[in-house]
Amino acid sequence: MGHYIPHTEVERQQMLSAIGVTTIEDLFEAVPASHRFPKLNLPKPMSELEVAQEMQALADTNEHANDFALFRGAGAYHHFIPSVVNHTLLRGEFLTAYTPYQPEVSQGTLQAIYEYQSMMCALTGMEAANASHYDGATSLAESVAVALQSTKGKRHTVLLSQGINPQYREVVRTYYQGRDMNIIGDDKFYSLSELGAMVNDQTSMVAVGYPNFLGQVEDLSALAKTVHAAGALLVVVANPMALGLFKSPGAMGADIVVGEAQSVGVPLGFGGPYVGFFGIKQDYVRKIAGRIVGETVDSDGMRAYVMTLRPREQDIKREKASSNICTNQGLMALAVAVYLSVMGKHGMRQVAELNYHKAHYAAEQINKLPNYTVQRDKAFFNEFVVKGPKSVKDINQALIAEGIIGGYDLGQDYPTMADHMLLCVTEMNSREEIDTLASVLGSIK
Amino acid sequence: MTVMTEKTKQQGLEPLIYEISVPGRIGVNLPACDVPLSELPADLIRDEVALPEVSELQVVRHFLKLSQLNFAIDKGFYPLGSCTMKYNPKLNEDMARLAGFSALHPLTDSEGTQGALALMHELQRWLGEISGFEGVSLAPAAGAHGEFAGILMIRKYHVERGDTGRNKIIVPNSAHGTNPATVTMAGYDVIEIPSDQDGNVDLEALRRVCTERASEIAGMMITMPSTLGLFDSNILLIIEMVHKAGGLMYMDGANMNALMGVVKPGELGFDVMHYNLHKTFSTPHGGGGPGSGPVGVGAKLIPYLPGPIVKIIEESKSDDEAPLYGLVMPEKSIGRMKAFHGNFGMFSRAYAYIRLHGDQGIRDVTRHAVLNANYIRAQLMTTYKIPYPRYCGHEFVMEGRFVDAPDIHALDISKRLMDFGIHPPTNYFPLIVPEALLIEPTETEDKDTLDNFIGVMKQIAKEAVEQPDLLKSAPHDTPVKRLDEVRAAKQLVLCCAPALAGAAD
Numbered sequence: 001m002g003h004y005i006p007h008t009e010v011e012r013q014q015m016l017s018a019i020g021v022t023t024i025e026d027l028f029e030a031v032p033a034s035h036r037f038p039k040l041n042l043p044k045p046m047s048e049l050e051v052a053q054e055m056q057a058l059a060d061t062n063e064h065a066n067d068f069a070l071f072r073g074a075g076a077y078h079h080f081i082p083s084v085v086n087h088t089l090l091r092g093e094f095l096t097a098y099t100p101y102q103p104e105v106s107q108g109t110l111q112a113i114y115e116y117q118s119m120m121c122a123l124t125g126m127e128a129a130n131a132s133h134y135d136g137a138t139s140l141a142e143s144v145a146v147a148l149q150s151t152k153g154k155r156h157t158v159l160l161s162q163g164i165n166p167q168y169r170e171v172v173r174t175y176y177q178g179r180d181m182n183i184i185g186d187d188k189f190y191s192l193s194e195l196g197a198m199v200n201d202q203t204s205m206v207a208v209g210y211p212n213f214l215g216q217v218e219d220l221s222a223l224a225k226t227v228h229a230a231g232a233l234l235v236v237v238a239n240p241m242a243l244g245l246f247k248s249p250g251a252m253g254a255d256i257v258v259g260e261a262q263s264v265g266v267p268l269g270f271g272g273p274y275v276g277f278f279g280i281k282q283d284y285v286r287k288i289a290g291r292i293v294g295e296t297v298d299s300d301g302m303r304a305y306v307m308t309l310r311p312r313e314q315d316i317k318r319e320k321a322s323s324n325i326c327t328n329q330g331l332m333a334l335a336v337a338v339y340l341s342v343m344g345k346h347g348m349r350q351v352a353e354l355n356y357h358k359a360h361y362a363a364e365q366i367n368k369l370p371n372y373t374v375q376r377d378k379a380f381f382n383e384f385v386v387k388g389p390k391s392v393k394d395i396n397q398a399l400i401a402e403g404i405i406g407g408y409d410l411g412q413d414y415p416t417m418a419d420h421m422l423l424c425v426t427e428m429n430s431r432e433e434i435d436t437l438a439s440v441l442g443s444i445k
Numbered sequence: 446m447t448v449m450t451e452k453t454k455q456q457g458l459e460p461l462i463y464e465i466s467v468p469g470r471i472g473v474n475l476p477a478c479d480v481p482l483s484e485l486p487a488d489l490i491r492d493e494v495a496l497p498e499v500s501e502l503q504v505v506r507h508f509l510k511l512s513q514l515n516f517a518i519d520k521g522f523y524p525l526g527s528c529t530m531k532y533n534p535k536l537n538e539d540m541a542r543l544a545g546f547s548a549l550h551p552l553t554d555s556e557g558t559q560g561a562l563a564l565m566h567e568l569q570r571w572l573g574e575i576s577g578f579e580g581v582s583l584a585p586a587a588g589a590h591g592e593f594a595g596i597l598m599i600r601k602y603h604v605e606r607g608d609t610g611r612n613k614i615i616v617p618n619s620a621h622g623t624n625p626a627t628v629t630m631a632g633y634d635v636i637e638i639p640s641d642q643d644g645n646v647d648l649e650a651l652r653r654v655c656t657e658r659a660s661e662i663a664g665m666m667i668t669m670p671s672t673l674g675l676f677d678s679n680i681l682l683i684i685e686m687v688h689k690a691g692g693l694m695y696m697d698g699a700n701m702n703a704l705m706g707v708v709k710p711g712e713l714g715f716d717v718m719h720y721n722l723h724k725t726f727s728t729p730h731g732g733g734g735p736g737s738g739p740v741g742v743g744a745k746l747i748p749y750l751p752g753p754i755v756k757i758i759e760e761s762k763s764d765d766e767a768p769l770y771g772l773v774m775p776e777k778s779i780g781r782m783k784a785f786h787g788n789f790g791m792f793s794r795a796y797a798y799i800r801l802h803g804d805q806g807i808r809d810v811t812r813h814a815v816l817n818a819n820y821i822r823a824q825l826m827t828t829y830k831i832p833y834p835r836y837c838g839h840e841f842v843m844e845g846r847f848v849d850a851p852d853i854h855a856l857d858i859s860k861r862l863m864d865f866g867i868h869p870p871t872n873y874f875p876l877i878v879p880e881a882l883l884i885e886p887t888e889t890e891d892k893d894t895l896d897n898f899i900g901v902m903k904q905i906a907k908e909a910v911e912q913p914d915l916l917k918s919a920p921h922d923t924p925v926k927r928l929d930e931v932r933a934a935k936q937l938v939l940c941c942a943p944a945l946a947g948a949a950d
Binding site: 004005006007011012014015016018019020021024025026027028029030031032035036037038040041042043044045046047048051052054055056057058059060061062063064065066067070072074075076078080082084086087088090091092093094095096097098099100102103104105106107108109111112113114115117118119121122123127128129131132134135136137138165167168170171173174175177178179180217219243244245246247248251260267268269270271272273274275282285291292293294295296297298299300301302303304306308309310314315316317318319320321323324325326327328329330331332334337338340341342343344345346347348349350351353354356357358360361364379396400405408427430431434 | 451454455456457458459461462463466470471472473475476478479480481482483485486488489490491493494495496497498499501504505507508509511512513514515516517518519520523525528530531532533534536538539540541542543544545546547548549550551552553554556557558559560561563564571574575577586587588589590592593597600601621622623625626627628629630631632633634635675676677678680681705706707708709712713723727729730731732733734735736737751779780781782783784785786787788789790791793796797799800801802803804805806807808809810812813815816817819820822823824835836859860863868869874888889890891892920923924925926927928929930932933934936937938939940941943944945946
């Protein structure tokens with residue numbers, strides 16, 4: 001018996017006799033006898049030591065960022081995480097608590113989420129933020145519901161720029177496949193002004209990336225004006241690491257800012273759990289999905305925190321709720337709150353600048369190579385597009401042999417970008433690593 | 446004891462991180478820039494970010510103090526019905542943090558992720574085996590996300606067959622709120638049906654819907670055991686009726702802790718279900734997430750699974766060689782539910798949990814979860830009204846009200862429990878039981894803990910009659926007292942002021 005089950009034989013017998021049955025099996029009389037107690041074709045039990053050894057062996061076969069120089073981002077980023085973050089997450093009081101439905105015994109989780117909400121407002125320039133969504137992609141999908149509601153269900157078109165992570169756009173299409181609406185704007189890579197020109201009285205929202213999927217950062221103010229003049233909402237998909245340096249989307253006129261906060265405190269972890277943030281202007285806050293924490297007082301007048309605007313949620317509103325979401329990414333939101341606290345005002349600026357300078361240094365070194373072209377017509381943060389002399393697959397094979405994980409193959413999502421790779425450089429990449437990357441790339445003819 | 450002044454009340458139990466911020470203070474040292482500086486695009490650069498300025502020790506103390514304001518499984522008994530608050534093994538945390546998993550980029554070429562994919566492949570197989578399903582996708586990020594995937598699969602199955610008139614999902618009135626909300630998200634409508642006096646689905650009502658409105662029925666969502674903690678003894682009949690009408694059967698797997706090794710939903714005839722790895726398979730709840738909500742399906746829905754899923758691309762050539770795994774999108778997939786391939790950190794934890802228990806251990810989990818629930822039920826049934834006098838599954842519902850204490854509600858009992866260091870059961874759910882208290886002890890609690898809970902519940906029942914004010918004013922021994930939730934919703938303070946300072950920037 002697994003050692004997490006504490007019962008002794010004596011206790012089992014005492015409990016069974018208190019219930020008035022002779023065996024545990026007697027308790028399952030309502031289950032159809034024909035299907036009761038099937039064979040389970042699972043492996044035999046193992047000790048904790050053996051499980052740890054087996055899983056260590058599985059983990060060791062993977063090519064991970066502690067053993068390889070990693071230059072891949074494309075929605076998941078390798079950044080430094082101060083030790084404080086992990087140690088806080090391991091506190092059993094945070095780790096093994098449930099959703100804070102009972103505020104008297106959940107003030108820790110509630111205040112931490114409130115602080116997370118506050119710091120996400122600071123980064124995005126929004127006036128409110130929720131307690132988080134599953135990830136950046138689902139956060140974008142939830143923003144569509146807010147936009148459709150805010151335009152009172154009368155506008156059925158959503159414009160998504162091709163500059164948004166292709167997987168995020170796929171998720172939006174998954175979410176709304178049963179609904180009567182149009183998702184357009186990503187059949188080719190339209191410029192911001194071209195996107196603006198597509199907005200009409202059927203448009204409920206326009207969503208763009210900041211930085212976009214190619215790493216580029218553009219001023220969104222003009223687009224915001226166009227979108228608002230047409231009565232639609234501007235949704236910005238942002239990378240919070242970049243917001244340590246670049247103007248907030250709120251300052252440029254965004255109504256909703258969503259995205260993936262993995263880059264600020266959450267490890268790569270093979271793609272999850274991550275944490276989708278969702279910031280919004282106060283005007284729309286009552287339409288937001290998911291949990292949200294607000295300040296109040298207890299019966300003694302003591303300041304305290306509680307989940308608020310609960311009547312929007314599925315457990316109360318049932319089929320009239322705009323989303324079925326209940327789970328948030330509580331622990332990951334806590335990781336972000338601790339990360340942003342310890343990095344603070346100065347650390348965030350500093351780390352964002354490190355990303356910027358290292359990426360630009362790498363871009364310059366690679367651009368000097370005879371057979372490579374770096375796209376540098378727009379400002380970029382820590383990712384940039386490179387066209388090389390061979391297919392991305394071939395180049396990456398040459399790199400991995402030298403202990404380097406190369407860029408993301410853009411040809412798989414953008415037909416016009418075959419042989420283009422998206423390289424990512426962060427504070428984790430030393431100058432030496434960057435120089436080695438450039439030198440290995442240079443040796444590929 | 447410190448005297449509570451108005452000022453300390455305003456500051457609350459622990460100041461906000463912004464309130465201990467001092468201009469110029471730093472909490473981290475970063476390496477100096479080892480490359481030449483590039484020019485910044487001045488028109489796109491912000492002045493500053495309104496984040497706190499605190500030292501590392503301040504951060505440690507702040508969050509440690511906050512943690513101590515929480516109740517958690519590691520602190521004490523947490524019989525929160527429908528949430529399966531079992532012990533979360535510490536091993537899980539270590540396994541999820543192995544560098545080969547935690548530092549692995551999700552877009553690494555599959556040659557470099559074979560260990561992670563092998564783990565996912567095993568977990569897919571084990572989950573399928575436990576519930577009797579042929580196909581499993583680990584993609585959904587939470588239970589509600591899995592429900593959504595399930596209903597989208599049912600929808601696409603009908604649409605692909607040209608059967609487009611089916612746009613209704615039957616949901617019993619005892620269902621979790623996520624079920625009807627999911628139906629709406631998928632663009633469908635709900636037909637709600639009542640429960641009978643034994644807590645089962647009202648068969649007459651179901652028969653009427655399935656005959657009179659057969660052509661509209663896309664499927665039915667049902668929780669098993671039900672949200673009342675009861676096995677519906679008519680389950681085979683229910684499945685048959687819905688199938689006959691042309692609908693598919695969805696099982697909400699929230700209560701899987703009552704089923705493992707006892708019955709396989711796939712063998713009963715269910716077409717699709719979701720699992721909650723954070724409940725049944727002990728990945729922690731983390732204060733409300735992350736979760737993980739894989740879906741299992743029978744043969745006819747396999748092509749529609751959300752992707753990507755892990756498949757063997759090339760069989761192994763010999764016994765000591767592993768096969769080659771890869772991520773693939775199923776043929777007619779409903780699509781991606783989230784970016785990348787699911788909450789992998791929850792897969793490594795669930796893998797460790799299932800591997801440790803093995804075949805017999807997994808069945809023992811359910812046997813003891815059900816034993817514990819029935820033990821408490823048997824000991825409390827003379828003190829509290831238990832509306833359905835039958836053996837329960839892993840949880841049971843009772844009424845938190847007394848004839849002799851008309852002013853006492855379930856909420857008062859819950860709040861009073863906190864004074865004894867016990868987390869309250871789920872309140873006011875399921876909606877069909879007045880003053881519901883839904884109690885789920887889980888298998889990891891020992892008899893002493895259960896006996897203590899039983900004693901406390903009996904004492905509270907006595908207090909309800911003799912000293913009702915003690916319950917009305919509870920809790921007394923918690924960090925804060927009952928909160929003004931109306932004020933929170935009215936004033937709507939969702940973000941602290943210093944964070945908004947740079948909002949225009």
